[in-house]
Amino acid sequence: MRPDRGSEPQGITVLFDGYWWVDGPTANRTVQRDLITSWIAAHPEDDVVLAVRRGHDLSAAGALPENVRVVETRLWPHAISNALELPGLARKAGADVIVAHNFAPLAGRSLVFVHDLLFEDHPEWFSKAERLYFALMPLSLPFADVVVTSTQTEARRMERLHPALAPVRAVGLAVPQNLAQADSRRPQDDLQVGEFVLCVGRLNARKNLETVIRGVALAASVHAGSPLVVVGSAEHSGVGSDLSEEFTDLRDAGVVRFLGRVDDAGLRWLYENARVTVYLSRDEGFGLPPIEARTFGSPVIASDIPVLRETLGNGARFVNPRSASDLASALDDRVDSADMPGQGPDALGYSWPETVAKLRAALPWGRIRASRSSAEPRRVLYYRVHDQTYPRNRLVREHLEQRPVTVRVVEKSARSGKLHRMAHDLGRLFRHARGADIIVVAEMSLTHVPFAWLASRLVGARLVVDGFVGLYETAIGDWQLASTRSFRARRLALQDWLAIQAADVFLTDTRLRADLIRARKRSRGPVESLPVGAPSWARTVEVPRAMGPLRVLYYGNYIPLHGLDLVVDALVLACQERDMSVTFIGSGDLRADIERRVSEEGLAGRVLFADPVPEDELFSRISDHDVVLGIFGGSAKAQSVIANKVWQGLACERLVITQRSEALEELRGLTDGHLIETDPGSPRSLADALLDADPVSGDGETTARLAGYVEAEFDRVVDMVLEQDGVPRD
The missing domain is CATH 3.40.50.2000 (Glycogen Phosphorylase B;)
Incomplete structure (x- = not known):
């Protein structure tokens, strides 16, 4: 401090x-x-x-x-x-x-x-x-x-x-500038110059108005012809004053008059023309009214308390704030302003330029100078990464680390028990957020965005949310785990919306999805598209095409997003006219149903089912096939995403067949004939695409164009995030 x-x-x-x-x-x-x-x-x-x-x-x-x-x-x-x-x-x-x-x-x-x-x-x-x-x-x-x-x-x-x-x-205070610059104006016509006692302040217990009124009742010099005039209101005033019945009698007799709140012109006139200003506060932090009174020439009777001794010096008559008789004696003594030093503007040494000078001198100049001269890189906390090798967060981190930025990764907790994992995640979030300039919430962590928002606001960091996988679209749109009108659906939709609203920058995976979020969700900050892209292993390798059947590959989870029932329907049609072998790689709750359907449709000799393989093995599997299948689901999500396997298949320069969507617009000029689109919801269209598929050899150009596009998009978005945080690119 x-x-x-x-x-x-x-x-x-x-x-x-x-x-x-x-x-x-x-x-x-x-x-x-x-x-x-x-x-x-x-x-x-x-x-x-x-x-x-x-x-x-x-x-x-x-x-x-x-x-x-x-x-x-x-x-x-x-x-x-x-x-x-x-x-x-x-x-x-x-x-x-x-x-x-x-x-x-x-x-x-x-x-x-x-x-x-x-x-x-x-x-x-x-x-x-x-x-x-x-x-x-x-x-x-x-x-x-x-x-x-x-x-x-x-x-x-x-x-x-x-x-x-x-x-x-x-650092002091001073007379309000509006009051000092106001043109004096009598607030009530029947107030006589020099013939009233003034009391200014909020009407609360601290201002001690009850003692003032009791003192006035004892003072012979205060009467209807020379009343006590009270200025102030009870607004923002704390506990109110406990005024006795005696006050009502004095008010009815005209000995005490309440003006309520008056404007600056009226208050200045009152100070300039009061016989004396009484300020009997029990305690204060500063106490402006007696300073204002002395500035405009009014003599002052003030509480004998340390703070007013400090601010007024010898510029007041001090009395015991608990003694009505002391106040009455001071009032009857006819206190004269000429006997009090410190009259007139700034005479007591209080002015706004002086306050500003002291305030500015007290600033934490050491930290200000250090922040201006520091060459330290910005610090990014990448929160709740489920897998550091996952292409999306790995690419973001790589692009961040190409700038003057240090990245700390907090991986998703692997502890047993949901509550233990939550506590472990949040403990590390708030511990490592201190000192962070940017907090990035990794993909598949939208439920943690409110906590990350709180952490970002506590430390003054920008919050970037990767909304790659939405909660509602996955559980309700893809998996149909509950009715769209259910409480669960509403809760998930709310969590998605809160994540968008909390983010200073919200990231999604296609331009179409970014446009939809901007249009429907009314985001608070920018919404940007970061393409999924392909991992470094996805590259062109010339593999001589074997003679024989068309080799078709499906890989991924068995979830509704991929439209596997439609794929089976299409295979039934296509296999009647063309020899092909099909490999399904993956796992999931729907796998048993798909295996059963394949068997029932008589495709068992043409379709091979395999368990998931490590990522580094996917390249060889893709290279061994002519066609990679994309997604064919009927959900809104299926119409707005570009799947990982679409990017990977194209980067390996294999034919990729997937259903047509507006999301693919950003790829159409980059694929050089490797992308084939089918009509949504049509097994016949997919079957025709398989029948017409003519495997092509790759020359590396599609791979290079896709990589260049992804690189440019990541550069653009990362630069935007960092420049908003004041970090120029090297």
């Missing part, structure tokens, strides 16, 4: 917490606006980014300073937004540091201005809901590099309550 020392870089990018820029507690809103506008005026060389709440009308807060970039937050309340959103927004904006209010971001370089921790010393002044919410404040503050507050008194309180925060710096 100790601020860094050393020279300051010229011109930095600062992300300011503007959660209350448009609406919220007056003190929070005023401090945010005046601090930021004063910062811009004092340091025009800085690039200022303002994080405001989504949907707020910025014009309601007046004109934004020039050259301010605005970004939007979505989360509520303020504590959650600061903790989870500001780190990511800062990263996207290229911010050197975050300046936040009350609640710290959980990642990144940050300075947090805390108004006060009064709720911990005096919980009785706050509602239960307020105490529960404010309790998040000290829990978040250890994540900040620097914590500041407005006074030395409050800094000492914070260090006493939370020693780990030390040193807490005091």
Whole structure:
């Protein structure tokens, strides 16, 4: 928590917490606006980014300073937004540091201005809901590099309550600029100059209004002709004041008048023309009203408490805040402003330029300089990889590692028991996410995206989700494991949707699928297509064609996606007219049904069934055949994907027969006659394709074109992801 020392870089990018820029507690809103506008005026060389709440009308807060970039937050309340959103927004904006209010971001370089921790010393002044919410404040503050507050008194309180925060710096506050610049205007016509006592503040127990009213009742100098005028509201005020029946009598007699909230012009007139301003607060973090009163010439009677002794010095008459008689005596003594030093603008030493100077000096300059000079590569956490040799995640990692990037792989847990695996996966996710710039959720891990999203927001990392295999389309569309109207179907569809919404970048496997997601799911971030491509072993090798039957190969799982019943129907037709031998390689629940059908249709002598083979053996199997079969299922997924075996068969320059779909458009110009498409759902069309199949020799050109296309697409997408994170390509 100790601020860094050393020279300051010229011109930095600062992300300011503007959660209350448009609406919220007056003190929070005023401090945010005046601090930021004063910062811009004092340091025009800085690039200022303002994080405001989504949907707020910025014009309601007046004109934004020039050259301010605005970004939007979505989360509520303020504590959650600061903790989870500001780190990511800062990263996207290229911010050197975050300046936040009350609640710290959980990642990144940050300075947090805390108004006060009064709720911990005096919980009785706050509602239960307020105490529960404010309790998040000290829990978040250890994540900040620097914590500041407005006074030395409050800094000492914070260090006493939370020693780990030390040193807490005091940077001061100042009179709100709108108030200082307002044209004075009488708020009510019957108020007489110098003939009223003013009390300004929220109407809550801490402001001690009941003691003020009891003191007024005892003071001979306060009466209907020289009343007490109370300005303030109960909004955002905590536990209210316990006003007695005596107050009602005084109000009815005109001795106490409530004006409620008044505008800046009216408040300035009241300060300038009050006989005296009374501020009998029980405790404060700073306490602006007496500073405002002294600025505009009003004498002040204030509580004799440490914080007001610090801020007002000798510029007030101090009384015991628990004693109504002490207040009455001070009121009847006719306190004179001339007897109090510190009258007029800035006379007490508080100004926004001074506050900004102290605040900027307290920034974590060491970390800012280190981040600017660091040559360390970006760090990518590749989460829940089920198999590091699987072509898709291997290609992504290879392309990442060609850039100034280090990749840490967290493999899917192999522990026994679903809960044990989940706990093991999540433990490693949150442990290794710390320090990551990008978190990539590997294919087939969509159920873990919400946890990865949380981890990414906690550390300020970008979240990339590989949505290669959708949950709904597989379980409901392919396997038909439940009705489309069932709870399970709705849950899976929701999980798919949440994965898309959570991702800063969502990856799929074909251009068609990317277009469909953009159109239907309304993704929050970019949706990009990463083609499946072929592994390095899939290459052209000239194998002399043997004389004899057409050699046909099917490999893959026995699942509905592949449309194996249609394949058998087509083989029945084709084998009547052409001699062919067929090999089925794979496993799955439907294998027994397919074997039974093959036997019943009299194809047993032509079809060989084999168990799955290692990937390095697939090349020889493909090379030994003339035709590779693709997919022929009737689901929406079957119409939008390009299967692994289609890529692999084409890369080996074998004839590939698969059903026609829009997804194949991206391959049609690359295959040089090796791709044959059939009518969807038609065994006759597949049979005709097999009858017409004329095996061709490969020359390596199709293999090279496919590899070049995949390389270019991976380059494009990986570069896009990294450039958004500020990583240029070498």
